[in-house]
Amino acid sequence: MRPAFAKDLGIGVGLRVPHLSYVFEHWPKVDFFEIISENFMVDGGLPLDNLRRILEHYKVVQHGVSLSIASAEPLDFDYLKRLKALLAITNAPWVSDHLCWSTENSHNYHDLLPFPYTEENAKYIAEKARIVQDYLERPFALENLSSYISFKSSQMPEWEFYTSVVEQAGVYMMLDVNNVYVSSVNHSYDPMDYLKYLPMDRVIQTHVAGHTELPNGTILDTHDDHVKKEVWELYRYVDQQSGGVSTILEWDAHFLSFEDTLAEANIARSYRHER
Amino acid sequence: MSDKHNAPETLKAIQRSLGQSIQVPLLIEKESGDYEVQVEKYDILVLEEMVETKTLSGAERLSTYNQQYWFRFLEVMREEYPLLDGILGSVEFNRMVSAYLNRFPSSSPTLRYLSVDLVKFLRNEEHEWKSLLYEQCAAFEFAYIESFDAAEFTPLELGSLDENMLDLNLTFQPHLKLVTADFDLVSMRGRVKREEPLLETEKVQSENPFYWAIYRRENKLISFALGRLQFLLLTYLETMPFGDAFEKLVSELEEKEIQFLAKNVKLWFALWASQSWFAEPEV
Numbered sequence: 001m002r003p004a005f006a007k008d009l010g011i012g013v014g015l016r017v018p019h020l021s022y023v024f025e026h027w028p029k030v031d032f033f034e035i036i037s038e039n040f041m042v043d044g045g046l047p048l049d050n051l052r053r054i055l056e057h058y059k060v061v062q063h064g065v066s067l068s069i070a071s072a073e074p075l076d077f078d079y080l081k082r083l084k085a086l087l088a089i090t091n092a093p094w095v096s097d098h099l100c101w102s103t104e105n106s107h108n109y110h111d112l113l114p115f116p117y118t119e120e121n122a123k124y125i126a127e128k129a130r131i132v133q134d135y136l137e138r139p140f141a142l143e144n145l146s147s148y149i150s151f152k153s154s155q156m157p158e159w160e161f162y163t164s165v166v167e168q169a170g171v172y173m174m175l176d177v178n179n180v181y182v183s184s185v186n187h188s189y190d191p192m193d194y195l196k197y198l199p200m201d202r203v204i205q206t207h208v209a210g211h212t213e214l215p216n217g218t219i220l221d222t223h224d225d226h227v228k229k230e231v232w233e234l235y236r237y238v239d240q241q242s243g244g245v246s247t248i249l250e251w252d253a254h255f256l257s258f259e260d261t262l263a264e265a266n267i268a269r270s271y272r273h274e275r
Numbered sequence: 276m277s278d279k280h281n282a283p284e285t286l287k288a289i290q291r292s293l294g295q296s297i298q299v300p301l302l303i304e305k306e307s308g309d310y311e312v313q314v315e316k317y318d319i320l321v322l323e324e325m326v327e328t329k330t331l332s333g334a335e336r337l338s339t340y341n342q343q344y345w346f347r348f349l350e351v352m353r354e355e356y357p358l359l360d361g362i363l364g365s366v367e368f369n370r371m372v373s374a375y376l377n378r379f380p381s382s383s384p385t386l387r388y389l390s391v392d393l394v395k396f397l398r399n400e401e402h403e404w405k406s407l408l409y410e411q412c413a414a415f416e417f418a419y420i421e422s423f424d425a426a427e428f429t430p431l432e433l434g435s436l437d438e439n440m441l442d443l444n445l446t447f448q449p450h451l452k453l454v455t456a457d458f459d460l461v462s463m464r465g466r467v468k469r470e471e472p473l474l475e476t477e478k479v480q481s482e483n484p485f486y487w488a489i490y491r492r493e494n495k496l497i498s499f500a501l502g503r504l505q506f507l508l509l510t511y512l513e514t515m516p517f518g519d520a521f522e523k524l525v526s527e528l529e530e531k532e533i534q535f536l537a538k539n540v541k542l543w544f545a546l547w548a549s550q551s552w553f554a555e556p557e558v
Contacts, residue, residue: 038385043426046494066384072282072290079384104294108381110347111340113293120283127280148339150326217330218339
């Protein structure tokens with residue numbers, strides 16, 4: 001059973017700059033928005049003013065891209081301090097970031113990078129995740145990443161590693177259903193093996209998104225197209241198993257109008273009605 | 276709260292090796308702009324760790340991250356530096372940015388500060404993009420980046436300038452940036468944004484420098500043309516009380532300029548205050 005704080009907020013979309021003027025003009029009915037935390041961890045100006053206007057009308061959850069929790073470097077408490085300050089503004093019920101690394105030797109690669117799935121690494125990252133949740137004083141969820149490489153030294157499949165980290169840390173899952181599909185193709189496994197293994201009571205939010213297939217067969221997590229049928233099928237399973245969980249459509253390039261983006265997100269409702 | 280436990284040595288090693296490999300520069304062909312990945316420069320440790328697929332080698336799989344690394348950065352830099360991109364042309368811009376980021380990799384959690392060392396790179400390093408125009412253009416466009424999301428303090432309510440203000444230490448809004456250049460960069464940036472071609476005459480160093488205040492007003496970025504004396508006075512006001520700044524400026528001017536200053540300073544001051552350039556001191 002999901003924890004009480006993680007109630008189903010419904011269906012929302014990632015808040016993106018190209019849609020702001022429409023939202024401010026029409027104030028469309030949206031269950032909730034997800035913001036990229038780093039876009040608002042600033043001292044002033046338009047981003048924060050826009051966020052304050054959004055918060056007057058909508059619920060917001062925070063999703064980050066720069067925590068770099070799997071980095072071999074220590075946690076960046078300057079970053080966490082700014083993240084916590086933003087949480088005080090948004091009052092988001094939970095905050096999420098990726099199970100990946102982005103920094104090494106003070107160099108930020110600005111990418112969501114994979115690493116070997118070993119017991120030692122799971123233990124190390126779980127400890128950091130526990131510290132993050134304690135420091136932020138807010139439920140913290142980790143997102144499974146989409147990846148294009150895998151490592152010979154991995155000792156377990158990603159779903160076991162993911163579960164091990166969140167259970168050891170006492171944190172939660174921000175399950176990106178598109179990422180499960182993307183990685184399953186890139187690494188040749190059955191995505192249902194992934195989903196069937198996960199403790200659904202730890203899943204407090206999901207993402208759906210579109211992706212792009214390269215000529216060499218690699219699938220990139222590009223968030224620039226409609227959600228593929230295969231991904232919606234996986235979403236159907238997650239929805240049924242979870243009993244309905246807060247869902248965000250991510251769309252980050254080749255933008256549609258806000259109305260069309262919301263319509264894409266609302267496809268998720270048809271799966272919910274099947275329950 | 277702290278994070279004192281040590282990372283596994285194997286994790287450190289693989290991240291170092293993977294990081295080195297994905298930042299291997301793309302070879303950008305000078306004429307066509309075509310590029311090649313240099314898989315032979317990927318680090319051996321991570322290459323030996325890569326699982327191959329039926330169709331892709333480990334190096335080919337790794338190259339996805341290598342290409343994404345550079346494409347992402349080039350795209351962000353192009354958005355933030357439309358004028359520099361317009362002046363250099365896209366192929367040269369890509370080559371210059373690659374050289375810059377190879378020398379000064381990002382250390383900030385936000386991509387907005389990817390170019391924090393670009394002026395330093397263009398001014399101090401030995402390379403083929405040594406040019407006053409490029410350097411000043413980079414400084415000018417970075418002022419926009421900094422101003423966009425800098426803090427805004429409560430504007431200082433000021434009456435008209437009088438003798439009581441001589442000892443006043445003025446605090447500027449953090450989003451106010453003073454910029455000077457030997458080229459009319461505001462006009463050039465406007466032309467690039469309207470997708471009009473730049474004129475060759477615009478790229479020639481002007482006899483008289485240009486001065487601007489770049490600031491934010493109702494969340495819009497504004498470039499406000501200043502005269503030389505206004506610029507100098509504002510620059511001195513950043514570090515000293517009004518009376519001292521005024522005296523310092525006067526000591527550098529000829530009689531004719533002093534008269535001009537005396538005649539206009541109250542007007543300028545009122546104008547600056549009306550634009551909320553001065554702020555209540557931060558508590």
